[in-house]
Amino acid sequence: MKDNSPYFGCIVGRVANRIKEGKFTLNGVDYTLPINNGPNSLHGGNKGFDKVVWEVVDRKDGEHPSITLKYQSHDGEEGYPGDVTVTAVYTLTSSRTMRLDMEAFPKNKPTPINLAQHTYWNLAGHNSGTVFDHSIQIWGSQITPLDQNSIPTGEFLPVKGSCFDYTSEKKIGISINQVPGLGYDHNYVLDCGEVKSGLKCAAKVKDPFGSRVLNVWTDAPGM
Numbered sequence: 359m360k361d362n363s364p365y366f367g368c369i370v371g372r373v374a375n376r377i378k379e380g381k382f383t384l385n386g387v388d389y390t391l392p393i394n395n396g397p398n399s400l401h402g403g404n405k406g407f408d409k410v411v412w413e414v415v416d417r418k419d420g421e422h423p424s425i426t427l428k429y430q431s432h433d434g435e436e437g438y439p440g441d442v443t444v445t446a447v448y449t450l451t452s453s454r455t456m457r458l459d460m461e462a463f464p465k466n467k468p469t470p471i472n473l474a475q476h477t478y479w480n481l482a483g484h485n486s487g488t489v490f491d492h493s494i495q496i497w498g499s500q501i502t503p504l505d506q507n508s509i510p511t512g513e514f515l516p517v518k519g520s521c522f523d524y525t526s527e528k529k530i531g532i533s534i535n536q537v538p539g540l541g542y543d544h545n546y547v548l549d550c551g552e553v554k555s556g557l558k559c560a561a562k563v564k565d566p567f568g569s570r571v572l573n574v575w576t577d578a579p580g581m
Contacts, residue, residue: 365476368408370401372438374474378509391437396507403436424449440467481565490531493564496524497551501544545580
């Protein structure tokens with residue numbers, strides 16, 4: 359709850375990522391949000407969903423144990439309109455699998471919602487050093503470039519031959535120092551991956567020293 363953690367493993371909301379200058383218009387009404395990231399509003403503002411205490415409303419034991427967390431966000435909280443009930447259900451579906459289901463229910467006003475589970479991964483395990491030796495492949499041939507305040511400019515930029523080119527597998531550490539600014543914080547346009555059951559193959563990450571692989575599938579247009 360202290361303001362010194364880079365969102366480790368939390369749920370961020372109401373809106374993950376940045377809202378330019380902390381302003382948006384919805385149904386003809388202008389809203390202003392707290393500014394907490396340069397000139398922008400990031401991850402729900404000064405006290406987003408990551409910095410509040412959620413209530414445990416259900417717990418199940420047995421073969422597929424689960425715990426359900428709930429948070430009631432009130433109208434005007436961090437500048438956002440309307441009351442919202444948010445639930446997060448963590449379920450162990452097998453001895454090796456955890457599932458998270460997140461839902462948000464607006465009660466009385468339309469409101470933007472963009473929840474994210476802000477997990478950091480090191481496939482080599484705890485205390486194993488940096489992820490620069492991890493290899494990654496991303497099925498995106500373009501990125502959306504950012505302005506100096508990390509807001510997309512509206513352009514699409516081909517990645518071929520650049521430090522953003524992960525269309526074939528390579529180690530993260532090879533190109534990360536060529537990225538302007540603080541490293542990779544860019545949206546990839548997912549336009550060239552396999553599609554299964556309505557989900558696109560977005561990325562594959564490998565630990566070169568072990569057997570762990572992380573596959574990312576999504577129905578979103580970008581990552």
